[in-house]
Amino acid sequence: MEAEKEDEDEASPEEYVALSDFIGGGSDQLSFSSGDRLVVHSKPSAEWWWAALQGVPGYVPASYLRLVTAEEEEEEEEDVSSEDPWQDEEYFGSYGTLRLHLEMLSDKSRTETYRQVILSNSASLKNKVVMDLGCGTGIISLFCAQLAQPSVVYAVEASSMADYTRQLVKQNGCEEVVTVLQGRAEEIELPEQVDVLVSEWMGNCLLFEFMVESVLQARDRWLRDGGVMWPSSAALTLVPCQADSYYTEKMAFWERPYGLDFTPLQPLAQQEFFTKPKFSHLIEPDDCLTTPCDVICLDMYTLQVRDLEEMKGQFHFCVEKSGVFHGFTAWFTVHFESLEAGGAAVELNTGPDSEPTHWKQTLFMLDRPVSVCAGDSISGSIVLHRNPVWRRHMTVTLQWSINSSTEDTDNCQAGTKSFPMWR
Numbered sequence: 001m002e003a004e005k006e007d008e009d010e011a012s013p014e015e016y017v018a019l020s021d022f023i024g025g026g027s028d029q030l031s032f033s034s035g036d037r038l039v040v041h042s043k044p045s046a047e048w049w050w051a052a053l054q055g056v057p058g059y060v061p062a063s064y065l066r067l068v069t070a071e072e073e074e075e076e077e078e079d080v081s082s083e084d085p086w087q088d089e090e091y092f093g094s095y096g097t098l099r100l101h102l103e104m105l106s107d108k109s110r111t112e113t114y115r116q117v118i119l120s121n122s123a124s125l126k127n128k129v130v131m132d133l134g135c136g137t138g139i140i141s142l143f144c145a146q147l148a149q150p151s152v153v154y155a156v157e158a159s160s161m162a163d164y165t166r167q168l169v170k171q172n173g174c175e176e177v178v179t180v181l182q183g184r185a186e187e188i189e190l191p192e193q194v195d196v197l198v199s200e201w202m203g204n205c206l207l208f209e210f211m212v213e214s215v216l217q218a219r220d221r222w223l224r225d226g227g228v229m230w231p232s233s234a235a236l237t238l239v240p241c242q243a244d245s246y247y248t249e250k251m252a253f254w255e256r257p258y259g260l261d262f263t264p265l266q267p268l269a270q271q272e273f274f275t276k277p278k279f280s281h282l283i284e285p286d287d288c289l290t291t292p293c294d295v296i297c298l299d300m301y302t303l304q305v306r307d308l309e310e311m312k313g314q315f316h317f318c319v320e321k322s323g324v325f326h327g328f329t330a331w332f333t334v335h336f337e338s339l340e341a342g343g344a345a346v347e348l349n350t351g352p353d354s355e356p357t358h359w360k361q362t363l364f365m366l367d368r369p370v371s372v373c374a375g376d377s378i379s380g381s382i383v384l385h386r387n388p389v390w391r392r393h394m395t396v397t398l399q400w401s402i403n404s405s406t407e408d409t410d411n412c413q414a415g416t417k418s419f420p421m422w423r
């Protein structure tokens with residue numbers, strides 16, 4: 001009988017839909033929202049099943065789930081097949097308006113850094129062939145034509161902004177040098193290989209939007225041997241941090257609003273405000289509980305598209321001052337190597353010790369804050385799982401354990417949490 005039961009448990013995975021929200025307790029239970037699709041891998045008991053949500057495994061209460069019907073699965077297949085996994089219509093549509101370009105151009109730290117790269121390499125850029133991938137309004141291409149003498153700059157832009165970019169090139173007397181090509185960089189044809197591939201491709205948490213895939217494909221197709229990638233390398237930096245004002249604003253608020261006890265709403269607040277990362281967070285240097293560390297480093301010459309599916313980094317932080325561990329904050333730094341051998345590299349650092357940029361930083365809130373003391377350690381890993389269906393999205397999974405320096409040695413608090421960005 002046991003064998004039969006075993007077989008039944010190990011039936012092939014089935015897709016279920018959540019009938020309502022569930023807040024998982026303990027580190028091995030999955031939290032999910034009504035309507036989420038979960039893949040059930042085994043049913044060790046009638047009450048609790050082993051399932052996965054967006055690839056993240058855990059126990060789920062069987063009573064919250066309903067088997068997805070064959071008709072629903074057929075409908076879903078039609079939906080996904082009709083829906084573009086790159087969401088290009090929406091994505092390039094958003095870059096066809098000025099809002100995002102104004103935000104990027106208004107970001108002095110970002111834009112001046114690219115200007116500095118061109119200026120400090122102006123001599124070496126003479127007679128070079130340059131590709132500006134995702135040129136937007138063409139600002140980097142115009143810097144090249146204005147501050148250096150490349151033989152040609154191919155300014156590639158997929159959105160309808162390209163028509164205006166051509167006007168800006170003409171308006172600024174750069175049409176001799178800058179050629180605007182409208183189209184996806186993966187699809188356009190250039191008349192020649194390029195010496196320099198420059199692009200401003202970084203998204204929130206470095207990789208969101210996954211424009212970096214387009215840069216790698218263009219590198220493999222158009223960058224000549226020995227050519228230069230700008231940026232040349234990128235690093236994702238992480239730090240355990242306090243986020244007291246955010247925690248107070250979204251969670252502590254429910255303790256005593258107007259003298260009333262609204263704490264039954266706190267599970268809802270956790271689900272609504274702490275399930276996804278907080279983009280555009282500005283961390284104060286004092287909020288860092290430890291020295292930040294680079295957890296993922298990308299070499300733009302060797303990075304492959306397949307590497308983007310799952311990027312993993314380990315960390316071991318030593319708490320330098322007592323405080324409350326509310327979560328982790330992430331940001332990135334990119335480097336532009338010099339065209340001259342031995343020349344100084346230029347750096348764009350989006351962290352709290354640099355001028356703020358439009359990316360600011362990204363905050364990942366734990367479900368429950370933990371008090372930590374100087375001397376404690378916070379070790380673990382970060383994994384960026386690219387979304388297998390929605391190709392511009394990812395899930396960031398953080399796993400940590402806190403080893404207290406003061407309490408007895410087996411007092412190790414551990415946890416793991418996955419943050420969808422955004423699907």
Ligand SMILES: N=C(N)NCC[C@H]1O[C@@H](n2cnc3c(N)ncnc32)[C@H](O)[C@@H]1O
Nearest residue numbers: 095134136158159184185200201202214
């Ligand atoms: N996070 C960023 N730096 N986004 C900048 C994106 C800019 O590059 C453009 N862009 C993004 N991907 C591509 C691509 N594959 N081909 C051409 N242009 C692109 C986009 O239309 C916008 O003008």
